[in-house]
Amino acid sequence: MKLSQPRSARTINTCRVLCALRNTKNLSKAELSRLLNLNKVSCGEIVDDLVEKGLVSETGKMEVSNGRRPTTLSIVYDSKYVLGVDVGRYSTSVALCDLNGTVVKVERIPTPHDCSVEEFCVGILKSCVRTVKLVKPGSLLGAGITVDGTISPDSSTVISSDVLPWTDIPVSQAFEKTLGCSVTVGNRTAALVNAEKQEDALVSGEENLMYLNWSESICLANVSYGHVWSVSNEFGRMQIGENTNLEDVCGATALGAGENVKMKEVWPNVQDSVFVSMAKALRVAYRITGTTAVIIGGEGATLTEPCLDAIRERCPALRINRSCMGDRAFIKASAELALDRFFYNSSMLEDMKDWM
Numbered sequence: 001m002k003l004s005q006p007r008s009a010r011t012i013n014t015c016r017v018l019c020a021l022r023n024t025k026n027l028s029k030a031e032l033s034r035l036l037n038l039n040k041v042s043c044g045e046i047v048d049d050l051v052e053k054g055l056v057s058e059t060g061k062m063e064v065s066n067g068r069r070p071t072t073l074s075i076v077y078d079s080k081y082v083l084g085v086d087v088g089r090y091s092t093s094v095a096l097c098d099l100n101g102t103v104v105k106v107e108r109i110p111t112p113h114d115c116s117v118e119e120f121c122v123g124i125l126k127s128c129v130r131t132v133k134l135v136k137p138g139s140l141l142g143a144g145i146t147v148d149g150t151i152s153p154d155s156s157t158v159i160s161s162d163v164l165p166w167t168d169i170p171v172s173q174a175f176e177k178t179l180g181c182s183v184t185v186g187n188r189t190a191a192l193v194n195a196e197k198q199e200d201a202l203v204s205g206e207e208n209l210m211y212l213n214w215s216e217s218i219c220l221a222n223v224s225y226g227h228v229w230s231v232s233n234e235f236g237r238m239q240i241g242e243n244t245n246l247e248d249v250c251g252a253t254a255l256g257a258g259e260n261v262k263m264k265e266v267w268p269n270v271q272d273s274v275f276v277s278m279a280k281a282l283r284v285a286y287r288i289t290g291t292t293a294v295i296i297g298g299e300g301a302t303l304t305e306p307c308l309d310a311i312r313e314r315c316p317a318l319r320i321n322r323s324c325m326g327d328r329a330f331i332k333a334s335a336e337l338a339l340d341r342f343f344y345n346s347s348m349l350e351d352m353k354d355w356m
Contacts, residue, residue, distance in 0.1 A: 012348075019345075047073060081097065082343070090259040092124055146333055156185060192298060212294060222291070301322060
């Protein structure tokens with residue numbers, strides 16, 4: 001992107017307007033102009049263009065004590081859609097979501113481990129095609145695919161996966177040909193953190209925190225002001241006892257969850273030793289990183305309060321909170337990955353905020 005060109009500046013400011021309208025409801029043109037430090041003419045032109053395209057609508061009049069009543073603006077959330085595809089160890093979810101990340105339809109299919117990558121991708125694509133038939137042609141912006149593993153810098157290829165025998169698989173290329181839209185690929189834990197920023201200001205406001213993805217695999221991300229600077233799958237392989245690692249004790253399979261049972265269903269019956277082990281692992285991570293804030297996400301977002309307290313009481317030096325994304329965390333994460341890349345560009349704006 002050539003930032004010196006007027007067209008690039010217009011694109012950036014359009015994304016700023018869209019993010020502002022998503023985060024703050026019922027703004028007027030004048031309020032947008034002040035909030036974003038844009039001159040009124042430029043702001044008005046951007047808004048008028050978005051209204052003409054059907055992406056933004058004028059929703060009503062603001063109540064004022066005197067003078068003209070400004071017109072309020074809102075994003076037309078059902079004007080465009082994205083696909084979120086989350087590839088888990090036991091099941092893969094395909095979700096159609098609107099511009100606010102609200103799930104319109106979700107379909108789950110088993111994640112096979114006894115077929116080729118091509119056969120697996122064909123199964124996912126069939127689900128995607130069925131789901132996309134719900135919306136009119138031209139309304140799909142793109143798709144976000146989340147996978148446990150290492151993703152290429154251009155967000156197109158799964159270099160390696162922690163749960164599937166995938167190596168150097170050009171996922172986005174295969175999906176783009178069939179779906180006819182752009183596709184981006186991301187690490188599951190990093191995508192959870194980015195999605196969390198839409199739900200909880202703590203993730204963006206905390207200087208340093210540890211984000212624990214407690215699910216089928218157990219991963220730990222180090223986050224600074226909302227930016228993921230490392231994701232460690234090795235955290236789940238931490239030795240807890242002789243010949244026993246953290247996932248052996250605390251992972252979904254160890255807790256009796258899996259293909260047909262969600263972790264939210266097993267928490268009431270989980271033995272206290274599980275929380276002892278998790279607390280021990282978090283204390284080790286604290287000693288290494290010095291970070292005192294922890295957010296437990298993934299399927300761990302469904303932890304009951306007694307379970308959370310069982311960990312807290314064993315980690316008095318840590319501030320431990322539960323994610324507020326609930327049991328659809330991974331679906332939301334894959335959808336937000338697509339929304340960020342193909343509509344709001346909020347990650348790009350965060351990277352550029354010191355320049356603006």
